[in-house]
Structure formats: structure tokens, C-alpha cells
């Protein structure tokens with residue numbers, strides 16, 4: 001395994017024009033359509049960093065700021081914010097472009113946590129993240145703080161679950 005990899009080594013961008021099956025009868029794109037694209041691009045980023053099979057462990061945060069319509073070109077830009085031992089936090093930004101006039105809306109952002117797993121579906125260590133810019137360092141620190149909070153939240157959920165089974 002490589003010792004460390006840069007943020008830029010795993011950045012990904014994907015675009016797709018929204019079609020009728022992506023939307024309701026009024027032409028508004030389903031949140032689930034965008035969530036699926038977010039899940040896909042997060043998986044691409046985490047796989048590029050780890051070169052392992054990855055699974056989505058949680059979606060920490062998702063805001064939709066403006067509606068997206070059939071015919072819009074939706075573009076997602078994603079990067080690693082934070083890397084733990086086996087987990088990786090990916091930040092995704094979503095843009096929607098009206099192809100008729102070129103107007104672009106910043107539609108929303110998401111934070112997705114993925115975990116690299118081995119052949120037995122067990123978590124496996126991933127390369128460290130090399131932080132080059134002030135932005136890299138700021139995002140990493142914020143991701144670290146969420147990682148710490150999440151660990152106690154997940155532990156509390158697991159403890160509550162094991163209590164139910166007893």
C-alpha cells in the first residue's frame with residue numbers, strides 16, 4: 001500500500017443531463033436521482049484513493065438549495081476531505097446548468113463516509129491523505145472532528161442494538 005496520496009489524486013467530476021425518468025410529472029428531479037449520483041461519485045473518489053472495494057457507511061449531510069429540472073446538466077465535483085484508518089470522508093458539490101441559457105445554480109453539497117473493505121468485507125487500512133494547501137488542512141480538521149463525534153454516535157447505536165438482543 002502507498003504511504004500517502006494527495007487530494008488531487010482522487011478528485012472526480014461527473015455530469016449527466018436529467019431525463020424524464022429522473023423526475024416527477026411536474027419535471028422536478030427526484031432528490032434520490034441526485035443522491036444516487038452522489039453515492040456513485042463518492043465511490044469513485046474513495047476507490048481512487050484506496051484502490052479497494054468500498055462501501056458507503058453513512059451520508060452525513062445533504063442540502064438541496066434549488067430545484068433541478070428535466071433537461072438540466074447536473075455536474076458533481078467530489079474530493080476527499082478526511083481519511084481515517086479505513087474510512088474516508090468525501091465532500092461533494094452539485095451544480096445544475098440550464099443548457100438553454102448557461103445559467104448555473106449551486107444546487108447543494110453532501111458529505112459521504114465510505115469504508116474500504118477486504119475480500120471478507122472487513123475494514124482495511126487506506127493510504128494517508130497528504131495535505132498540501134490551507135484548504136486541505138481546514139477540511140481535514142473539520143472531517144477529523146466529525147470522525148471523532150461519529151465514533152461515539154456509532155458506538156452508542158451498537159451498544160443500544162446489543163442491549164436489544166440480550
Ligand SMILES: CC(C)(COP(=O)(O)OP(=O)(O)OC[C@H]1O[C@@H](n2cnc3c(N)ncnc32)[C@H](O)[C@@H]1OP(=O)(O)O)[C@@H](O)C(=O)NCCC(=O)NCCS
Pocket residue numbers: 055056057058083084085086087088113115117121122123150151154
Ligand atoms: C462500514 C462497515 C464496513 C464498518 O464495519 P464495522 O464492523 O463497524 O467496522 P469498525 O467498527 O472497525 O469501523 C471501521 C471504520 O468504519 C467507520 N464507520 C463505522 N460505521 C460508520 C458509520 N455509520 N458512518 C461512518 N463511518 C463508520 C469507523 O469509524 C471506522 O473508521 P476508521 O477505520 O477510519 O477508524 C460496516 O458497518 C458495513 O459493512 N456497513 C454496511 C455498508 C453498506 O453495505 N453500505 C451500502 C448500503 S446498501
